[in-house]
Amino acid sequence: MPNESSAPEGAAPGPAAASSAGRTLTTTSYAILALLAVRPWTPYELAQQMDRSMRWLTPRSASVVYEEPKRLVADGLAEAAKEFTGKRGRTVYGITEAGREVLRAWLAGEAGPADARESDLLRIAVADLGELDDLRRTLARMRADADERLAQTRARAAEYQDTGGPFPARLPVISLVTRMFLEQSEAMARWAAWAEEAVAEWDGVTRETGARVPDDAFGEAGSEARE
Amino acid sequence: MPNESSAPEGAAPGPAAASSAGRTLTTTSYAILALLAVRPWTPYELAQQMDRSMRWLTPRSASVVYEEPKRLVADGLAEAAKEFTGKRGRTVYGITEAGREVLRAWLAGEAGPADARESDLLRIAVADLGELDDLRRTLARMRADADERLAQTRARAAEYQDTGGPFPARLPVISLVTRMFLEQSEAMARWAAWAEEAVAEWDGVTRETGARVPDDAFGEAGSEARE
DNA sequence: GCAACATACTCCGCCCCGGAGTATGTTGCC
DNA sequence: GGCAACATACTCCGGGGCGGAGTATGTTGC
Structure with missing residues (x-):
C-alpha cells in the first residue's frame, strides 16, 4: 500500500493535524x-532568545531555530518580512491570526506533541x-501524571526491595538509581x-489580572533541605 | 569499512575517540x-530488555535497538551469529573482548557522549x-555538577525575585517553573x-564484593515528604 | 485447522543536533 | 583612517534517533 503520508501542498488536513497546519507541530x-x-x-534574535529563555525548558540548537519559522510561514502560522540594511538582508518574523489561534488551542487542550513532559512545562x-482555566487544567493533568509516576516508581522500588530483582548481586547499584528516581x-x-x-x-494569569507570586516561590523548595 | 569520509582530520588521533571504534559511540x-x-x-530480546531495563534511564525505540548492534559488529565490539529455526533465521549478538574493553574504558573515564546527564545515570x-573507584569518580563528578546547577538555579531565582525579570507581569507563571527547577x-x-x-x-561494586544496599534506599526519599 | 499472538526483522520520513562555512554589518582602538 | 574583533544573518550537511507501517515466519490454544 502506497504511503500517502507526505501530502505536502495539497492542503489535505490529516485527522490528527493540529488545526490548520499540514503537519504535526x-x-x-x-x-x-x-x-x-x-x-x-x-531569526538571529530568535536564536538568542531561545537560548536565553528556553534553554532550561526545551533547548534547541540554532540551526533548528532558523528552520522552524520557515515551516511556520509555510503553514500560515507566521509571516516573514524582508528588510535591508545596505546590501545585508534580514527577515523579520511575526505571528498571524491563525498562529495565535493554534497557540491558544494548544494552551487550551491536550493537542500537541506526544512528548508530554517538556511541552507541559512550556505550557506553564x-x-x-x-486562559486561567487552561493553566489549571494543565496543572491538574501534570499532578495526576506526577502522582501516577510516583506510584509506579514506588512500586518498582518496593519490588526490588522485596524480591531483590533478577540479579540480586546488582542490587546495590540498582538501589542507587532507584533512589534517584524516587527523589525526582x-x-x-x-x-x-x-x-x-x-x-x-489566582484570579487571572498575569499580575495585572490577578495572578500572584507565591511567597515561597523563590526560596528553598524543601524547607528541610536547608543545611 | 572505514566511513571516514566526512572527517578530514585523518591523522589526528582524537583523545576522546572511543578506542578502536571508527565513530563516536x-x-x-x-x-x-x-x-x-x-x-x-x-535483537528482539534486546529490544524487549532495553524497554524493560533502560526505559527510565535512556529510552530507545525498537528500530534503533535493531540498528545499533550492526554498527557495534562493524566496529568489532560485538559479534553476530546466525541461527535458524526452520526457514526462520535469527541473529544472536555477543560482545567481543574489544567491546568489553571500551565498556571498561567508558566506565573508568570521562569519555563518551557529551550528553552527560543520561549517560552518567547509565554509568551508575x-x-x-x-571498578569501585570508577563509580566513586562518576558520583563525585555528578555531585559537583548537581551542586553547580543548583547554585545557578538559585541565582536565577534570586534574580527574578529581586528584579522581577524582563516582564514583571509574567512573573507569576515564571515563578511556577522556577520553583520546579529549584525542586528538581x-x-x-x-x-x-x-x-x-x-x-x-562500600568495599566493592557488587553485593559479593562488598557493596551494600543503603538502609533508606527504597524508602521515602525525603523523610518530610510523607503525608 | 485456524486465528491470535510472538518472534524477527526492514524501511521511511521527519525532527533535531552541532559544527563548519559564508557573508556583511558595527565598534573600538591605535 | 584603517583594521581587527565582534555581532549579525544566515545555509549546509552527516548522522542519531523516533515511531509507525510493513513483511514474514514460528508457536499456542481453542
Missing part, C-alpha cells in the same frame, strides 16, 4: 510561536498567553501539588 | 554493550561492570550527596 513550533506572540523577531511558562518523582509530585494550590488562589 | 552504544556484557541476545546503573535541582543535589556517602562505605 512540535514543541519547537509552540516555543517559537509563543515568542512570536510577544513581538516580531529576526507561557500560560499567560492563554517525589520532587515532581510535591511541586505539582504546590503549583496547583498556588494557582487555585 | 553514543549512549545507546554503551547501553547495548552493557547488556551484551551480561549475556548474548537476539551498570557500575558493577567496572535540590532533589538531584540531595541524591548525589546521599549516593556519594553511601558508596564511601
